Amino acid sequence: MTQILKLEGLMVRFGGLTAVNGVSLTIASGEIRGLIGPNGAGKTTLFNAISGLAPASAGSVHLDGLEITSKSAPQRAALGIRRTFQTVQLVQSFTVYENLLFGLHTRAGNPLTRLIVGSYATPDADADAIIDEVLDYLGMRDLKHRVVDTLTIAHQRYVEIGRALVARPKLLMLDEPTAGLSPAQIERLDDLIGRLSSDWKVSILLVEHVIPLVVKLCSRITVLDRGRVIAEGTGAEIGQDAAVQKAYLGERLDA
Numbered sequence: 001m002t003q004i005l006k007l008e009g010l011m012v013r014f015g016g017l018t019a020v021n022g023v024s025l026t027i028a029s030g031e032i033r034g035l036i037g038p039n040g041a042g043k044t045t046l047f048n049a050i051s052g053l054a055p056a057s058a059g060s061v062h063l064d065g066l067e068i069t070s071k072s073a074p075q076r077a078a079l080g081i082r083r084t085f086q087t088v089q090l091v092q093s094f095t096v097y098e099n100l101l102f103g104l105h106t107r108a109g110n111p112l113t114r115l116i117v118g119s120y121a122t123p124d125a126d127a128d129a130i131i132d133e134v135l136d137y138l139g140m141r142d143l144k145h146r147v148v149d150t151l152t153i154a155h156q157r158y159v160e161i162g163r164a165l166v167a168r169p170k171l172l173m174l175d176e177p178t179a180g181l182s183p184a185q186i187e188r189l190d191d192l193i194g195r196l197s198s199d200w201k202v203s204i205l206l207v208e209h210v211i212p213l214v215v216k217l218c219s220r221i222t223v224l225d226r227g228r229v230i231a232e233g234t235g236a237e238i239g240q241d242a243a244v245q246k247a248y249l250g251e252r253l254d255a
């Protein structure tokens, strides 16, 4: 099976602190991989190292067979890595449509967005059609011209996912997508994430504190603690793992 993402011995240091410490992992095409770990384990830093926001101190990152370790974040985005953030990062005073255009133009050639986010590919003739397709998929067509800061946090999270999808990424990284959502909203998002990988032919790396959701969605889960991978396996396997139980100390994985 094709490996979409391969990390080998990845390290990220902040001065004397090693936030990511020799992480190696591979994600297969179409896989939904869970990434869990206690607070401060290094999950967001690992996301940043994969997406190019945190430079690797050592090790390598390959995307779909291409080494991208020294590529910038905009170059990685253009090559097919897209992500969402723990705290939603949209242009709040822009409409849903305008925010999705940003996602599209990181792979197309709009001069303004190229100045802001960089661009390495050819312009898209049919931005509107792509955006409408994504909004229809997300059930948000009626919100297309709404200003983002008038939307619920749940809808804002969908817009972030939409901004990633318009670029038809190879790897979609979701950083705590359920943060701030109600149980009903989490259930809907859970259903969406479960469909995304096959509907959009995208591999997903999911960081999430709602462990039952990760266990349900992901056939394999990687567990980080203090920057290191301490376990990898199915939900049942990692639930039984003594090192994982110790790292979570009291948090119930089967809750």
Ligand SMILES: Nc1ncnc2c1ncn2[C@@H]1O[C@H](COP(=O)(O)OP(=O)(O)OP(=O)(O)O)[C@@H](O)[C@H]1O
Binding pocket: 014, 017, 019, 037, 038, 039, 040, 041, 042, 043, 044, 045, 046
């Ligand atoms: N820019 C930075 N400068 C210095 N230290 C940092 C920086 N970013 C993260 N850290 C430190 O790196 C470690 C890993 O942090 P990180 O945010 O990646 O963990 P996390 O697993 O995502 O945590 P959480 O689940 O709480 O979001 C922590 O000790 C954190 O304080």
